[in-house]
Amino acid sequence: xxxxxxxxxxxxxxxxxxxxxxxxxxxxxxxxxxxxxxxxxxxxxxxxxxxxxxxxxxxxxxxxxxxxxxxxxxxxxxxxxxxxxxxxxxxxxxxxxxxxxxxxxxxxxxxxxxxxxxxxxxxxxxxxxxxxxxxxxxxxxxxxxxxxxxxxxxxxxxxxxxxxxxxxxxxxxxxxxxxxxxxxxxxxxxxxxxxxxxxxxxxxxxxxxxxxxxxxxxxxxxxxxxxxxxxxxxxxxxxxxxxxxxxxxxxxxxxxxxxxxxxxxxxxxxxxxxxxxxxxxxxxxxxxxxxxxxxxxxxxxxxxxxxxxxxxxxxxxxxxxxxxxxxxxxxxxxxxxxxxxxxxxxxxxxxxxxxxxxxxxxxxxxxxxxxxxxxxxxxxxxxxxxxxxxxxxxxxxxxxxxxxxxxxxxxxxxxxxxxxxxxxxxxxxxxxxxxxxxxxxxxxxxxxxxxxxxxxxxxxxxxxxxxxxxxxxxxxxxxxxxxxxxxxxxxxxxxxxxxxxxxxxxxxxxxxxxxxxxxxxxxxxxxxxxxxxxxxxxxxxxxxxxxxxxxxxxxxxxxxxxxxxxxxxxxxxxxxxxxxxxxxxxx
Amino acid sequence: xxxxxxxxxxxxxxxxxxxxxxxxxxxxxxxxxxxxxxxxxxxxxxxxxxxxxxxxxxxxxxxxxxxxxxxxxxxxxxxxxxxxxxxxxxxxxxxxxxxxxxxxxxxxxxxxxxxxxxxxxxxxxxxxxxxxxxxxxxxxxxxx
Numbered sequence: 005x006x007x008x009x010x011x012x013x014x015x016x017x018x019x020x021x022x023x024x025x026x027x028x029x030x031x032x033x034x035x036x037x038x039x040x041x042x043x044x045x046x047x048x049x050x051x052x053x054x055x056x057x058x059x060x061x062x063x064x065x066x067x068x069x070x071x072x073x074x075x076x077x078x079x080x081x082x083x084x085x086x087x088x089x090x091x092x093x094x095x096x097x098x099x100x101x102x103x104x105x106x107x108x109x110x111x112x113x114x115x116x117x118x119x120x121x122x123x124x125x126x127x128x129x130x131x132x133x134x135x136x137x138x139x140x141x142x143x144x145x146x147x148x149x150x151x152x153x154x155x156x157x158x159x160x161x162x163x164x165x166x167x168x169x170x171x172x173x174x175x176x177x178x179x180x181x182x183x184x185x186x187x188x189x190x191x192x193x194x195x196x197x198x199x200x201x202x203x204x205x206x207x208x209x210x211x212x213x214x215x216x217x218x219x220x221x222x223x224x225x226x227x228x229x230x231x232x233x234x235x236x237x238x239x240x241x242x243x244x245x246x247x248x249x250x251x252x253x254x255x256x257x258x259x260x261x262x263x264x265x266x267x268x269x270x271x272x273x274x275x276x277x278x279x280x281x282x283x284x285x286x287x288x289x290x291x292x293x294x295x296x297x298x299x300x301x302x303x304x305x306x307x308x309x310x311x312x313x314x315x316x317x318x319x320x321x322x323x324x325x326x327x328x329x330x331x332x333x334x335x336x337x338x339x340x341x342x343x344x345x346x347x348x349x350x351x352x353x354x355x356x357x358x359x360x361x362x363x364x365x366x367x368x369x370x371x372x373x374x375x376x377x378x379x380x381x382x383x384x385x386x387x388x389x390x391x392x393x394x395x396x397x398x399x400x401x402x403x404x405x406x407x408x409x410x411x412x413x414x415x416x417x418x419x420x421x422x423x424x425x426x427x428x429x430x431x432x433x434x435x436x437x438x439x440x441x442x443x444x445x446x447x448x449x450x451x452x453x454x455x456x457x458x459x460x461x462x463x464x465x466x467x468x469x470x471x472x473x474x475x476x477x478x479x480x481x482x483x484x485x486x487x488x489x490x491x492x493x494x495x496x497x498x499x500x501x502x503x504x505x506x507x508x509x510x511x512x513x514x515x516x517x518x519x520x521x522x523x524x525x526x527x528x529x530x531x532x533x534x535x536x537x538x539x540x541x542x543x544x545x546x547x548x549x550x551x552x553x554x555x556x557x558x559x560x561x562x563x564x565x566x567x568x569x570x571x572x573x574x575x576x577x578x579x580x581x582x583x584x585x586x587x588x589x590x591x
Numbered sequence: 592x593x594x595x596x597x598x599x600x601x602x603x604x605x606x607x608x609x610x611x612x613x614x615x616x617x618x619x620x621x622x623x624x625x626x627x628x629x630x631x632x633x634x635x636x637x638x639x640x641x642x643x644x645x646x647x648x649x650x651x652x653x654x655x656x657x658x659x660x661x662x663x664x665x666x667x668x669x670x671x672x673x674x675x676x677x678x679x680x681x682x683x684x685x686x687x688x689x690x691x692x693x694x695x696x697x698x699x700x701x702x703x704x705x706x707x708x709x710x711x712x713x714x715x716x717x718x719x720x721x722x723x724x725x726x727x728x729x730x731x732x733x734x735x
Binding site: 367371374375376378379382383386 | 603689
């Protein structure tokens with residue numbers, strides 16, 4: 005019996021201490037009222053225990069205290085609830101008056117037990133109980149209703165508090181209906197239960213908070229997932245705002261980004277306007293969510309978040325503020341990522357339009373350059389046809405040189421156009437049989453170079469756009485035939501062991517005059533050529549090899565000239581195709 | 592022999608001259624060549640020719656694509672869209688070898704597309720093409 009009583013007293017004292025700590029940490033009207041509430045309970049209870057059953061002197065005076073203290077509890081509870089959500093002025097006055105009357109009656113009524121009940125004691129008890137139940141009940145209902153609108157942890161804390169008040173009420177009713185003290189134990193247990201409920205409501209241990217948060221976890225996880233998946237700024241803001249607002253009771257949130265743009269969630273209201281004002285007024289906020297004037301502000305690199313805090317947030321929303329900090333970081337990440345995406349999109353758009361401009365320019369240029377070439381060639385032909393007979397051999401040679409140079413110019417333009425197209429025009433890599441391709445090309449070249457011989461070894465399959473492959477090999481083979489310096493050149497195409505896995509290496513060699521040492525590095529650049537080749541009636545443009553290099557490099561391959569004792573040795577590395585066309589063909 | 596009437600629509604005067612000259616060299620029957628310097632002039636010529644009941648319309652039209660005022664594509668669209676003109680074979684003779692231009696021209700109804708320059712390609716294929724279209728309309732041939 006004593007143990008339970010002491011336990012209850014100790015728990016009420018502990019509650020008072022808890023309230024003192026809470027008040028110290030965050031001074032406000034609300035925490036002050038909480039402190040008064042539990043102080044009243046603690047003091048009342050302690051004094052009641054300490055005062056001997058037959059008090060004299062000071063003890064006699066103190067004997068009044070417990071009843072007064074305990075009976076003030078509902079009023080203090082009422083003031084606590086009113087500090088969170090204001091109450092009608094008139095109601096306040098009424099309650100205060102009734103309380104004053106109650107307390108006065110108590111002071112006069114209770115006293116040292118003289119053995120006989122004073123008159124009207126039963127009436128008094130009934131009145132006291134009604135008063136307590138009415139006030140307490142009203143607060144319980146208030147808390148319950150407000151709590152249901154909040155997210156889970158806040159909600160459950162408030163409900164627990166309400167339950168505590170209700171259970172305390174129950175304890176008192178038991179006392180009232182049991183004057184003989186038959187249910188004393190039950191009363192103590194009930195009082196203890198209410199103390200525990202108050203504890204959990206005001207300072208729930210971590211494991212309880214985790215359990216309470218479970219229903220929200222899904223929602224929170226979804227917020228994180230959506231933030232990670234968002235690719236545009238608008239997406240991020242649209243996902244985040246309603247969620248952070250919900251986290252603190254759903255009355256609205258405002259986001260002010262670095263550029264001064266404002267995004268809002270929640271119906272336009274005085275509260276939202278207030279938040280906006282706070283956001284623009286406060287100094288650069290920190291990442292730590294701060295609560296001021298009913299607004300929670302979270303500072304991030306990309307902007308500031310202002311959330312309408314419910315009146316219950318300061319007291320019950322510690323956890324939520326913690327969560328906000330974590331969310332703030334995620335939001336920052338999501339926003340800066342969205343910005344990166346946006347920049348990349350724009351850069352790509354610019355590159356694309358530049359490419360189109362270039363294409364148009366190249367085309368226009370080549371077209372405009374070609375028109376006069378057509379005219380010159382045409383007129384040269386006219387000269388030849390109509391006045392050729394008037395010219396001597398020298399004159400006719402002049403005409404011929406006119407013709408070949410102009411044709412060369414035309415080819416140059418054609419090649420330049422081609423060079424600019426490689427890599428710009430999307431191509432379609434596929435497995436290409438080099439052996440067959442080179443054999444075809446050799447056959448075609450044979451007509452222009454009747455004394456030359458072309459020898460092919462078995463060559464690997466490579467992955468390359470078919471048209472580009474043809475262009476490349478034609479360039480290389482024709483080059484070998486033309487620049488060898490001899491009519492009866494032997495051009496060989498051989499396969500070589502590759503220097504790295506996944507590539508095929510092919511060598512195009514000839515037994516002609518070869519490539520001068522100092523030229524080997526430069527030969528693949530545009531316009532480099534080691535002088536006109538004897539025997540050819542026109543020079544070839546130096547672009548063929550440059551085009552070859554571009555084709556090869558675009559396919560992630562390499563091209564270079566090997567050192568060679570006799571003639572030229574051009575090596576090409578290209579991606580190997582696993583096999584010929586078939587269901588497993590490499591693409 | 593009834594003369595072969597040809598309309599050349601080409602803004603470059605050198606090209607006009609060279610084409611007319613080339614045609615004269617390969618024509619078998621007497622040639623009546625009309626020259627238009629841009630698309631609008633070409634359509635005007637056709638309208639005038641059509642006014643006389645259609646007997647003066649050209650048997651063949653050579654069309655450049657890039658001309659001021661009205662380009663070749665517009666002329667194509669107009670001619671092939673007009674039932675009284677649509678039967679006239681059109682040979683587009685252009686410096687452009689771009690696939691988009693070739694496709695667009697055929698889509699609009701050109702009968703042939705020959706690219707200029709390319710070192711004499713036009714000189715080789717032109718007579719053949721011209722022969723084909725003039726022969727097709729059962730008129731005096733040009734020599735192949």
